[in-house]
Amino acid sequence: MTLKTTDKWETIAKQQLSRNAFGYLSGGAGSEVSLKYNAEQFNRYRLIPRLLRDVSHVDTSVELLHSTIQAPILLAPIGFHTIVHECGERASASAANTLGLPFIQSTVASFSIEDISEVMTESDHYFQLYWPSDDDVAYSLVRRAEQAGVKGLVITVDTPVLGRREIDLSHDYFPMDEGAGMANFMTDPVFKEKYVTSEDNQATLKQKIQSILFNQTLTFEKVETLISQTSLPVIIKGILEPSDAKHCKDIGAAGVIVSNHGARQLDSAIEPLEVIEEIREKVGHDFPLLIDGGIRRGTDVIKAYMLGADSVLIGRPYIYGLTGGEVGVRDVLEQLIDDLTVNLKLLGAASWHELSPAQIRRL
Numbered sequence: 001m002t003l004k005t006t007d008k009w010e011t012i013a014k015q016q017l018s019r020n021a022f023g024y025l026s027g028g029a030g031s032e033v034s035l036k037y038n039a040e041q042f043n044r045y046r047l048i049p050r051l052l053r054d055v056s057h058v059d060t061s062v063e064l065l066h067s068t069i070q071a072p073i074l075l076a077p078i079g080f081h082t083i084v085h086e087c088g089e090r091a092s093a094s095a096a097n098t099l100g101l102p103f104i105q106s107t108v109a110s111f112s113i114e115d116i117s118e119v120m121t122e123s124d125h126y127f128q129l130y131w132p133s134d135d136d137v138a139y140s141l142v143r144r145a146e147q148a149g150v151k152g153l154v155i156t157v158d159t160p161v162l163g164r165r166e167i168d169l170s171h172d173y174f175p176m177d178e179g180a181g182m183a184n185f186m187t188d189p190v191f192k193e194k195y196v197t198s199e200d201n202q203a204t205l206k207q208k209i210q211s212i213l214f215n216q217t218l219t220f221e222k223v224e225t226l227i228s229q230t231s232l233p234v235i236i237k238g239i240l241e242p243s244d245a246k247h248c249k250d251i252g253a254a255g256v257i258v259s260n261h262g263a264r265q266l267d268s269a270i271e272p273l274e275v276i277e278e279i280r281e282k283v284g285h286d287f288p289l290l291i292d293g294g295i296r297r298g299t300d301v302i303k304a305y306m307l308g309a310d311s312v313l314i315g316r317p318y319i320y321g322l323t324g325g326e327v328g329v330r331d332v333l334e335q336l337i338d339d340l341t342v343n344l345k346l347l348g349a350a351s352w353h354e355l356s357p358a359q360i361r362r363l
């Protein structure tokens with residue numbers, strides 16, 4: 001069940017965007033069984049209110065990596081925002097910045113790390129790394145993120161190859177075809193020196209970026225080395241298995257995002273909510289755990305929190321909102337925060353600490 005605002009922006013996106021762009025945003029991998037169940041996973045749980053408590057002032061804020069964020073909601077890394085709106089990530093980041101929420105910029109953003117760090121003056125800016133198959137380029141991107149003053153790195157590890165998204169395959173479409181998502185490479189000194197020649201055109205550049213974008217040889221050891229060599233906290237995204245999560249903690253990760261990539265990678269990947277409790281048990285209570293996939297309402301955020309997540313990420317709702325530019329993204333985020341606030345009050349909780357584990361039940 002989706003907030004009416006999200007439905008509204010999804011409808012607008014479907015009407016206004018090209019068939020290719022909307023297919024790219026909305027689609028999932030393979031059978032789309034994970035897409036279906038990501039949307040349904042929250043409905044397996046019901047909430048039990050505790051009443052006669054003072055809820056006149058609700059504090060929705062939480063701490064994440066020593067920052068206060070206004071609600072436990074981050075904007076997930078999504079590539080290629082200019083296929084949705086010409087202002088792209090600048091508009092999405094600006095909406096997050098205004099509302100005190102972190103923005104996670106994708107490697108394949110349509111604006112550079114440095115451009116987005118200029119927008120994120122008040123809220124945390126994270127940089128998501130698809131670790132390229134050329135380590136020199138990977139480390140160059142990391143150094144730029146450090147210099148731009150980002151809050152942390154998010155390394156996405158569920159993408160040794162792109163999942164088989166049949167809708168895009170049937171349209172023969174990848175957003176770089178529109179020139180989107182190349183900014184971080186085209187502004188990178190190491191990429192330019194090693195790969196770019198004066199004969200290149202848009203098509204050859206796109207091919208060169210795509211040829212190194214994903215990395216099938218990435219291991220825990222390589223991530224551990226990076227963690228030891230960067231000043232930034234590193235959060236690992238795409239974990240669904242408890243021992244993997246514990247391994248991330250053991251190599252010094254600052255947190256884990258429990259995610260099936262919005263059902264776009266492994267076909268039939270398990271719903272994140274199904275594994276969050278086991279993962280929480282495995283990593284202990286002091287380790288930052290985030291979750292994403294199918295979060296559409298305030299009560300989804302609450303359920304994820306009650307089952308062990310510290311914060312959530314939202315993807316498609318805000319990217320549909322971006323069809324209306326910054327105003328559209330802000331609309332989506334404001335409605336979600338309002339829904340969250342109202343339902344916390346109705347549960348009898350004036351802050352996150354006042355929720356009790358006894359207030360959630362699986363049917």
Ligand code: FNR
Nearest residue numbers: 025076077078079106156261262293294314315316
């Ligand atoms: C994504 N996601 C993603 N993840 C990532 O680490 N880097 C990326 O560049 C992208 N790009 C991307 C594009 C689009 C169009 C979508 C829908 C998703 C995955 C994203 O960060 C997140 O895990 C999911 O979107 C969460 O699921 P919901 O909220 O979309 O259901």
